[in-house]
Amino acid sequence: xxxxxxxxxxxxxxxxxxxxxxxxxxxxxxxxxxxxxxxxxxxxxxxxxxxxxxxxxxxxxxxxxxxxxxxxxxxxxxxxxxxxxxxxxxxxxxxxxxxxxxxxxxxxxxxxxxxxxxxxxxxxxxxxxxxxxxxxxxxxxxxxxxxxxxxxxxxxxxxxxxxxxxxxxxxx
Amino acid sequence: xxxxxxxxxxxxxxxxxxxxxxxxxxxxxxxxxxxxxxxxxxxxxxxxxxxxxxxxxxxxxxxxxxxxxxxxxxxxxxxxxxxxxxxxxxxxxxxxxxxxxxxxxxxxxxxxxxxxxxxxxxxxxxxxxxxxxxxxxxxxxxxxxxxxxxxxxxxxxxxxxxxxxxxxxxxxxxxxxxxxxxxxxxxxxxxxxxxxxxxxxxxxxxxxxxxxxxxxxxxxxxxxxxxxxxxxxxxxxxxxxxxxxxxxxxxxxxxxxxxxxxxxxxxxxxxxxxxxxxx
Numbered sequence: 001x002x003x004x005x006x007x008x009x010x011x012x013x014x015x016x017x018x019x020x021x022x023x024x025x026x027x028x029x030x031x032x033x034x035x036x037x038x039x040x041x042x043x044x045x046x047x048x049x050x051x052x053x054x055x056x057x058x059x060x061x062x063x064x065x066x067x068x069x070x071x072x073x074x075x076x077x078x079x080x081x082x083x084x085x086x087x088x089x090x091x092x093x094x095x096x097x098x099x100x101x102x103x104x105x106x107x108x109x110x111x112x113x114x115x116x117x118x119x120x121x122x123x124x125x126x127x128x129x130x131x132x133x134x135x136x137x138x139x140x141x142x143x144x145x146x147x148x149x150x151x152x153x154x155x156x157x158x159x160x161x162x163x164x165x166x167x168x169x170x171x172x
Numbered sequence: 173x174x175x176x177x178x179x180x181x182x183x184x185x186x187x188x189x190x191x192x193x194x195x196x197x198x199x200x201x202x203x204x205x206x207x208x209x210x211x212x213x214x215x216x217x218x219x220x221x222x223x224x225x226x227x228x229x230x231x232x233x234x235x236x237x238x239x240x241x242x243x244x245x246x247x248x249x250x251x252x253x254x255x256x257x258x259x260x261x262x263x264x265x266x267x268x269x270x271x272x273x274x275x276x277x278x279x280x281x282x283x284x285x286x287x288x289x290x291x292x293x294x295x296x297x298x299x300x301x302x303x304x305x306x307x308x309x310x311x312x313x314x315x316x317x318x319x320x321x322x323x324x325x326x327x328x329x330x331x332x333x334x335x336x337x338x339x340x341x342x343x344x345x346x347x348x349x350x351x352x353x354x355x356x357x358x359x360x361x362x363x364x365x366x367x368x369x370x371x372x373x374x375x376x377x378x379x380x381x382x383x384x385x386x387x388x389x390x391x392x393x394x395x396x397x398x399x400x401x402x403x404x405x406x407x408x409x410x411x412x413x414x415x416x417x418x419x420x421x422x423x424x425x426x427x428x429x430x431x432x433x434x435x436x437x438x439x440x441x442x443x444x445x446x447x448x449x450x451x
Contacts, residue, residue: 019215034288054224064239064279073277074236079319079352101319102351102411123219124319124410125443126355128230128241146290147239159222161215161412172213172351172411 001159007055013118016162018169024120024158028059028099030151032078035142036086043093050141053078053094060100062147063137064127072134072153074127078100080119084108091115092139099160101172113168121163121171133158173255174307176451181256181309182336184279185246185265188313188447189272194242196233199381200444202357205266207356207409207416217412220356223409223442238443241278242315244269247376251319253307281318300372309451312379320357320441323349326371330434335394338363338435342398342406343438346418351411355392356440358382359398359421362436364428374438377445378421386423395421 004012006026015023029051042049043071057170060080066075080087080100087098088111097117098104101124112119122130141150163171196204204227208220230237236245246265258264273280273294280294304310325348327341342359349357360374385392398421408414419442428434 021218057400062239062279062281064236064241065277067235067277073279074230074239076239078240079322081352101354113423121410121412123222125238125441126222126226128233128235128237129222129226131235132229147281147293150288161219161410171413 005007006057008118009051010116013116015168016118016165018162018165019172020161020162022120022160022162024028024099024160025156026154028057028153028155030059030061030063032060032062032148032155034145034148035150036083038142039090040086043089045123051152053090055094055096057096057152058090058098059122063151064147066137070131072131072137075130075134075153076127077122077124080104087111091117103123103170109170111166112164113166115165118162118166119164120160122158122160130158173259174253175255176309178256178261180431181261181311181451182264182268184311184449184451185196185313185424186267186272188311188449189244189269189315190276192313192315192447193236193272193276193278194234194239195445196227197381197444197446199202200442201227203382203419207419211409211414211416214414215412216408216410216416219409219412220416236276236278237445238317238344239279240281240317240319241294242317243282244294245314245316245330245375246297247300247312247379249302249304249310251306251308252303254309261301262299262374263342265297265299269297270295276334277327301364305429311449311451312446314379314446315442317443320353321428323353323439324374325437326367327435328367330433331431331433333433337433338394338400338402341435342437345439346402346407347405349439350407353439355407355411356409356416356419356442358419358440358442358444359402360438360440361423362438363423363425365426366424366428367434369426370434370436373424373426374436378438378440378444379448380422381421382444384422388425391423391425395423
């Protein structure tokens with residue numbers, strides 16, 4: 001399977017097509033419903049985010065607590081469609097891409113295409129497998145949200161499928 | 173009168189919850205292996221194989237199968253000859269859930285519906301009780317994830333819509349859900365009753381093993397026909413297109429009003445983690 005290091009170059013993005021299976025390596029940031037709401041509020045107020053948005057990859061996920069000796073608890077993707085209203089603006093502001101499960105709206109698909117970015121589908125329900133791909137995990141924002149906070153994950157061989165490619169094509 | 177201390181009930185639910193978080197039911201595991209076997213080559217088969225690997229790994233390592241360790245659903249049928257002693261039942265159930273979600277390193281996913289502030293310990297559990305004959309206590313425990321719960325629907329059909337209306341409602345629900353609930357799914361269907369009882373029947377239907385059918389032949393036929401139509405949709409595992417969109421359709425029924433035909437469809441992802449015990 002194709003190995004990819006994040007962040008991707010625009011050349012690498014152009015070589016990816018909806019349906020391709022890949023293994024991701026590098027840094028991804030978790031964020032789901034509540035974290036997105038806070039990110040939106042901060043951006044609307046013109047305040048700085050507690051992390052760099054540019055070229056970041058957001059993983060729609062909220063992990064289980066880590067057992068002793070493990071970097072992360074089970075950590076599969078959550079339903080991406082709940083973040084449909086947030087994704088286009090974040091892509092326009094420089095977000096590198098998203099990872100989640102299930103289809104997102106046509107507006108998101110167009111924003112992925114217009115910005116030359118990518119949306120990967122992780123395998124929903126494979127929480128334990130994804131925990132093994134996570135080598136380091138640290139909460140970097142909104143710790144009060146517990147599992148809904150933003151976690152910086154270092155991943156290796158993280159299985160994903162290209163869901164929306166930079167040509168506007170979708171696997172769904 | 174048979175006396176049962178609620179502490180004993182707490183211990184049983186605690187063990188059920190710990191076990192349920194890390195392993196699927198035997199019938200679900202068998203259905204997933206069969207699905208992986210029969211799916212055509214492609215992304216859907218790749219995902220099915222990964223999911224089989226995932227639940228085997230989770231069970232071996234005692235890790236949550238899915239990070240959405242759900243809301244704790246507890247259904248109890250309490251024999252009217254049984255006498256409960258000790259802490260209030262609700263407290264005993266919540267205490268079991270609180271301890272299991274802490275000790276099991278499960279995600280705490282319960283929050284206030286308006287402020288969205290997390291309760292921090294996955295309580296309260298959703299507790300359903302029914303009074304039955306005898307002095308036994310029948311406990312069903314099921315953690316319910318919300319990726320699938322969110323895709324559930326209630327239809328208040330007209331009596332004239334009949335069996336075809338029921339099947340169409342089930343198939344439409346799965347079609348609208350598409351890739352979002354982590355297909356392959358299991359459909360729990362409640363037919364009849366009232367607006368509220370049909371939803372409870374739908375959840376109860378989910379607790380029945382995959383591959384079993386209603387004792388009523390006409391309802392078993394609805395289960396078979398709906399499943400066939402769902403799998404003809406071609407949504408496939410994760411929405412990656414394929415032949416396996418649902419593992420099963422389970423229907424429960426209750427008498428309803430002459431003016432109505434309520435139908436509730438409760439969607440469950442492939443992560444079926446139900447447990448049953450009798451005390």
